[in-house]
Amino acid sequence: xxxxxxxxxxxxxxxxxxxxxxxxxxxxxxxxxxxxxxxxxxxxxxxxxxxxxxxxxxxxxxxxxxxxxxxxxxxxxxxxxxxxxxxxxxxxxxxxxxxxxxxxxxxxxxxxxxxxxxxxxxxxxxxxxxxxxxxxxxxxxxxxxxxxxxxxxxxxxxxxxxxxxxxxxxxxxxxxxxxxxxxxxxxxxxxxxxxxxxxxxxxxxxxxxxxxxxxxxxxxxxxxxxxxxxxxxxxxxxxxxxxxxx
Numbered sequence: 001x002x003x004x005x006x007x008x009x010x011x012x013x014x015x016x017x018x019x020x021x022x023x024x025x026x027x028x029x030x031x032x033x034x035x036x037x038x039x040x041x042x043x044x045x046x047x048x049x050x051x052x053x054x055x056x057x058x059x060x061x062x063x064x065x066x067x068x069x070x071x072x073x074x075x076x077x078x079x080x081x082x083x084x085x086x087x088x089x090x091x092x093x094x095x096x097x098x099x100x101x102x103x104x105x106x107x108x109x110x111x112x113x114x115x116x117x118x119x120x121x122x123x124x125x126x127x128x129x130x131x132x133x134x135x136x137x138x139x140x141x142x143x144x145x146x147x148x149x150x151x152x153x154x155x156x157x158x159x160x161x162x163x164x165x166x167x168x169x170x171x172x173x174x175x176x177x178x179x180x181x182x183x184x185x186x187x188x189x190x191x192x193x194x195x196x197x198x199x200x201x202x203x204x205x206x207x208x209x210x211x212x213x214x215x216x217x218x219x220x221x222x223x224x225x226x227x228x229x230x231x232x233x234x235x236x237x238x239x240x241x242x243x244x245x246x
Contacts, residue, residue: 080155080180086124086132087160087236088112094136097150102140105156118145125160129153161236163187169197169244178238183231184217187240193219196245204232205239 086092088110096102106114112125119139124132133153140149161178171192179186184204193199199219206213221227 080129080158082128082130084128084155084180086127086129086155088125089159090124090155091157091159092124092129092132093152093154093156095152096140096146099146099149102151108160119143129155163234163236163238163240165191165240165242167197167240167242167244168246169194169199169202169242170240178234178236182234184234184240185222185231187234188219188242191240191242193242194244198243198245201243203241204234205241206235207237 086108088108090108092106092108092114094103094106094116102117104117106116106124108114108124112123113121114124115121116136116139119136122132122135122139127135130153133151136153137149137151140146140151158177158180161180162175163178163182164175165173165187167173171194173191176187176190184202188202200221202217202219204215204217206215215230215232217230218227222231
Protein backbone atom coordinates (compact mmCIF):
# COMPACT_ATOMS: atom_id res chain seq x y z
CA UNK A 1 0.00 0.00 0.00
CA UNK A 2 2.75 2.40 0.83
CA UNK A 3 4.43 1.59 -2.48
CA UNK A 4 1.28 2.26 -4.42
CA UNK A 5 0.73 5.65 -2.80
CA UNK A 6 4.25 6.63 -3.58
CA UNK A 7 3.86 5.57 -7.18
CA UNK A 8 0.59 7.41 -7.57
CA UNK A 9 2.03 10.58 -6.15
CA UNK A 10 5.00 10.26 -8.44
CA UNK A 11 2.74 9.70 -11.43
CA UNK A 12 0.56 12.67 -10.46
CA UNK A 13 3.58 14.93 -10.12
CA UNK A 14 4.96 13.77 -13.46
CA UNK A 15 1.66 14.51 -15.19
CA UNK A 16 1.55 18.03 -13.80
CA UNK A 17 5.04 18.74 -15.01
CA UNK A 18 4.17 17.32 -18.43
CA UNK A 19 1.14 19.55 -18.80
CA UNK A 20 3.21 22.55 -17.77
CA UNK A 21 5.83 21.73 -20.37
CA UNK A 22 3.18 21.30 -23.05
CA UNK A 23 1.60 24.63 -22.15
CA UNK A 24 4.99 26.39 -22.25
CA UNK A 25 5.81 24.83 -25.62
CA UNK A 26 2.45 25.95 -27.01
CA UNK A 27 3.05 29.53 -25.87
CA UNK A 28 6.52 29.48 -27.39
CA UNK A 29 5.17 28.15 -30.69
CA UNK A 30 2.52 30.89 -30.82
CA UNK A 31 5.07 33.58 -30.06
CA UNK A 32 7.37 32.24 -32.72
CA UNK A 33 4.54 32.14 -35.24
CA UNK A 34 3.63 35.74 -34.48
CA UNK A 35 7.24 36.83 -34.90
CA UNK A 36 7.57 35.01 -38.21
CA UNK A 37 4.30 36.51 -39.45
CA UNK A 38 5.38 40.02 -38.53
CA UNK A 39 8.74 39.50 -40.23
CA UNK A 40 7.08 38.22 -43.39
CA UNK A 41 4.66 41.15 -43.46
CA UNK A 42 7.51 43.65 -43.07
CA UNK A 43 9.48 41.92 -45.81
CA UNK A 44 6.47 42.00 -48.15
CA UNK A 45 5.94 45.72 -47.56
CA UNK A 46 9.61 46.40 -48.17
CA UNK A 47 9.51 44.44 -51.45
CA UNK A 48 6.42 46.30 -52.59
CA UNK A 49 8.07 49.64 -51.79
CA UNK A 50 11.22 48.60 -53.66
CA UNK A 51 9.20 47.53 -56.71
CA UNK A 52 7.26 50.82 -56.66
CA UNK A 53 10.44 52.88 -56.47
CA UNK A 54 12.04 50.70 -59.10
CA UNK A 55 9.10 51.35 -61.40
CA UNK A 56 9.40 55.10 -60.87
CA UNK A 57 13.12 54.98 -61.49
CA UNK A 58 12.62 53.06 -64.71
CA UNK A 59 10.12 55.62 -65.88
CA UNK A 60 12.24 58.62 -64.98
CA UNK A 61 15.59 57.60 -63.40
CA UNK A 62 17.13 61.05 -63.49
CA UNK A 63 14.23 63.32 -62.72
CA UNK A 64 12.31 65.37 -65.31
CA UNK A 65 13.56 64.93 -68.85
CA UNK A 66 12.72 66.54 -72.13
CA UNK A 67 12.87 65.13 -75.60
CA UNK A 68 13.98 67.10 -78.59
CA UNK A 69 14.44 70.84 -78.66
CA UNK A 70 12.43 73.03 -76.25
CA UNK A 71 9.33 74.46 -77.84
CA UNK A 72 9.37 78.25 -78.09
CA UNK A 73 5.89 79.74 -77.98
CA UNK A 74 5.04 82.06 -80.86
CA UNK A 75 5.29 85.76 -80.10
CA UNK A 76 2.06 87.28 -78.88
CA UNK A 77 0.20 89.61 -81.23
CA UNK A 78 0.67 93.16 -79.92
CA UNK A 79 -2.41 94.90 -78.62
CA UNK A 80 -2.95 98.05 -80.69
CA UNK A 81 -5.81 100.47 -80.44
CA UNK A 82 -7.88 101.84 -83.30
CA UNK A 83 -5.68 104.93 -83.58
CA UNK A 84 -2.42 103.06 -84.23
CA UNK A 85 -0.72 104.27 -87.40
CA UNK A 86 0.98 101.63 -89.53
CA UNK A 87 4.61 102.28 -90.45
CA UNK A 88 7.41 100.77 -92.54
CA UNK A 89 8.67 97.33 -91.45
CA UNK A 90 5.44 96.54 -89.58
CA UNK A 91 4.10 93.03 -90.16
CA UNK A 92 0.39 92.91 -90.94
CA UNK A 93 -1.99 89.97 -91.06
CA UNK A 94 -4.66 89.76 -93.75
CA UNK A 95 -7.49 87.24 -93.63
CA UNK A 96 -10.17 87.10 -96.33
CA UNK A 97 -13.20 84.86 -95.87
CA UNK A 98 -13.28 81.99 -98.39
CA UNK A 99 -10.14 83.30 -100.08
CA UNK A 100 -7.12 81.41 -98.66
CA UNK A 101 -4.98 82.67 -101.55
CA UNK A 102 -5.24 86.16 -100.07
CA UNK A 103 -4.76 85.19 -96.44
CA UNK A 104 -1.33 85.63 -94.92
CA UNK A 105 1.23 88.06 -93.51
CA UNK A 106 2.23 91.27 -95.27
CA UNK A 107 5.35 93.30 -94.53
CA UNK A 108 5.20 97.05 -95.04
CA UNK A 109 8.05 98.03 -97.35
CA UNK A 110 10.33 101.06 -96.76
CA UNK A 111 8.21 103.00 -99.28
CA UNK A 112 5.18 102.38 -97.05
CA UNK A 113 3.38 99.98 -99.39
CA UNK A 114 2.30 96.36 -99.21
CA UNK A 115 1.73 93.89 -102.01
CA UNK A 116 -1.64 92.13 -101.88
CA UNK A 117 -2.01 89.03 -104.09
CA UNK A 118 -4.22 89.55 -107.17
CA UNK A 119 -4.45 93.27 -106.42
CA UNK A 120 -0.93 94.68 -106.38
CA UNK A 121 0.57 97.47 -104.32
CA UNK A 122 -1.42 99.43 -101.78
CA UNK A 123 -0.34 102.25 -99.50
CA UNK A 124 -0.30 101.07 -95.86
CA UNK A 125 2.04 103.40 -93.95
CA UNK A 126 0.23 106.34 -92.45
CA UNK A 127 -3.08 104.47 -92.20
CA UNK A 128 -4.79 102.83 -89.29
CA UNK A 129 -5.65 99.11 -89.60
CA UNK A 130 -9.31 100.07 -90.08
CA UNK A 131 -8.49 102.47 -92.92
CA UNK A 132 -6.30 99.89 -94.63
CA UNK A 133 -9.08 97.31 -94.22
CA UNK A 134 -11.52 99.56 -96.09
CA UNK A 135 -9.03 100.09 -98.94
CA UNK A 136 -8.35 96.38 -99.33
CA UNK A 137 -12.06 95.50 -99.32
CA UNK A 138 -12.80 98.19 -101.91
CA UNK A 139 -9.92 97.03 -104.15
CA UNK A 140 -11.11 93.41 -104.00
CA UNK A 141 -14.71 94.30 -104.76
CA UNK A 142 -13.66 96.62 -107.61
CA UNK A 143 -11.63 93.79 -109.15
CA UNK A 144 -14.92 91.90 -109.85
CA UNK A 145 -13.14 88.65 -108.88
CA UNK A 146 -15.00 88.48 -105.58
CA UNK A 147 -18.49 89.34 -104.52
CA UNK A 148 -19.11 90.82 -101.10
CA UNK A 149 -15.79 90.67 -99.29
CA UNK A 150 -15.33 89.92 -95.60
CA UNK A 151 -11.78 90.62 -94.48
CA UNK A 152 -9.75 91.23 -91.34
CA UNK A 153 -6.60 93.34 -91.10
CA UNK A 154 -4.42 93.26 -88.01
CA UNK A 155 -0.99 94.30 -86.83
CA UNK A 156 1.02 91.17 -86.11
CA UNK A 157 4.35 92.76 -85.28
CA UNK A 158 5.29 96.38 -84.64
CA UNK A 159 8.69 97.30 -86.07
CA UNK A 160 8.19 100.91 -87.14
CA UNK A 161 7.73 102.39 -83.68
CA UNK A 162 11.13 103.18 -82.19
CA UNK A 163 12.49 105.24 -79.32
CA UNK A 164 16.09 105.99 -78.38
CA UNK A 165 18.07 106.24 -75.16
CA UNK A 166 21.24 108.31 -74.91
CA UNK A 167 23.48 109.82 -72.20
CA UNK A 168 26.31 108.43 -70.09
CA UNK A 169 23.92 107.92 -67.18
CA UNK A 170 21.99 105.23 -69.07
CA UNK A 171 22.72 101.59 -68.40
CA UNK A 172 22.26 100.68 -72.05
CA UNK A 173 21.98 103.26 -74.80
CA UNK A 174 20.53 102.56 -78.22
CA UNK A 175 17.25 102.15 -80.07
CA UNK A 176 14.31 100.28 -78.58
CA UNK A 177 11.12 99.01 -80.14
CA UNK A 178 8.22 101.00 -78.71
CA UNK A 179 5.65 98.75 -77.14
CA UNK A 180 2.10 100.16 -77.14
CA UNK A 181 1.33 101.80 -73.80
CA UNK A 182 4.94 102.36 -72.79
CA UNK A 183 5.76 105.36 -70.60
CA UNK A 184 9.01 107.01 -69.48
CA UNK A 185 9.32 104.60 -66.55
CA UNK A 186 8.98 101.59 -68.86
CA UNK A 187 11.85 102.79 -71.01
CA UNK A 188 14.03 103.67 -68.02
CA UNK A 189 13.38 100.21 -66.62
CA UNK A 190 14.41 98.68 -69.92
CA UNK A 191 17.58 100.77 -70.35
CA UNK A 192 18.62 100.94 -66.70
CA UNK A 193 20.50 103.64 -64.83
CA UNK A 194 24.17 103.90 -63.96
CA UNK A 195 25.14 104.62 -60.36
CA UNK A 196 26.37 108.06 -61.41
CA UNK A 197 23.21 108.96 -63.35
CA UNK A 198 21.71 112.39 -62.61
CA UNK A 199 18.27 111.08 -61.78
CA UNK A 200 16.74 114.50 -61.30
CA UNK A 201 17.80 115.78 -64.73
CA UNK A 202 16.40 113.19 -67.15
CA UNK A 203 14.64 114.57 -70.23
CA UNK A 204 12.48 113.39 -73.10
CA UNK A 205 13.18 115.06 -76.42
CA UNK A 206 10.35 115.03 -78.99
CA UNK A 207 9.62 116.71 -82.33
CA UNK A 208 5.98 117.79 -82.80
CA UNK A 209 4.95 119.27 -86.15
CA UNK A 210 8.57 120.05 -86.90
CA UNK A 211 9.13 121.82 -83.58
CA UNK A 212 11.34 120.33 -80.82
CA UNK A 213 9.90 119.89 -77.36
CA UNK A 214 11.58 118.85 -74.10
CA UNK A 215 9.88 117.18 -71.14
CA UNK A 216 11.80 117.17 -67.82
CA UNK A 217 11.70 113.99 -65.74
CA UNK A 218 12.72 113.77 -62.07
CA UNK A 219 13.17 110.05 -61.56
CA UNK A 220 13.56 110.36 -57.78
CA UNK A 221 10.12 111.98 -57.53
CA UNK A 222 8.59 109.24 -59.65
CA UNK A 223 10.19 106.62 -57.41
CA UNK A 224 8.46 108.24 -54.43
CA UNK A 225 5.13 108.43 -56.24
CA UNK A 226 5.27 112.20 -56.62
CA UNK A 227 4.37 114.28 -59.70
CA UNK A 228 3.36 111.24 -61.71
CA UNK A 229 2.40 113.48 -64.63
CA UNK A 230 6.12 113.38 -65.52
CA UNK A 231 5.66 109.74 -66.49
CA UNK A 232 4.40 110.68 -69.95
CA UNK A 233 3.37 108.15 -72.61
CA UNK A 234 6.09 107.72 -75.22
CA UNK A 235 5.70 108.28 -78.94
CA UNK A 236 7.68 106.92 -81.83
CA UNK A 237 10.81 109.00 -82.36
CA UNK A 238 11.16 110.10 -78.72
CA UNK A 239 14.69 110.36 -77.31
CA UNK A 240 15.27 109.71 -73.62
CA UNK A 241 18.31 111.63 -72.37
CA UNK A 242 19.90 110.37 -69.15
CA UNK A 243 22.86 112.55 -68.11
CA UNK A 244 25.45 111.55 -65.53
CA UNK A 245 28.71 112.51 -63.85
CA UNK A 246 30.83 110.98 -66.58
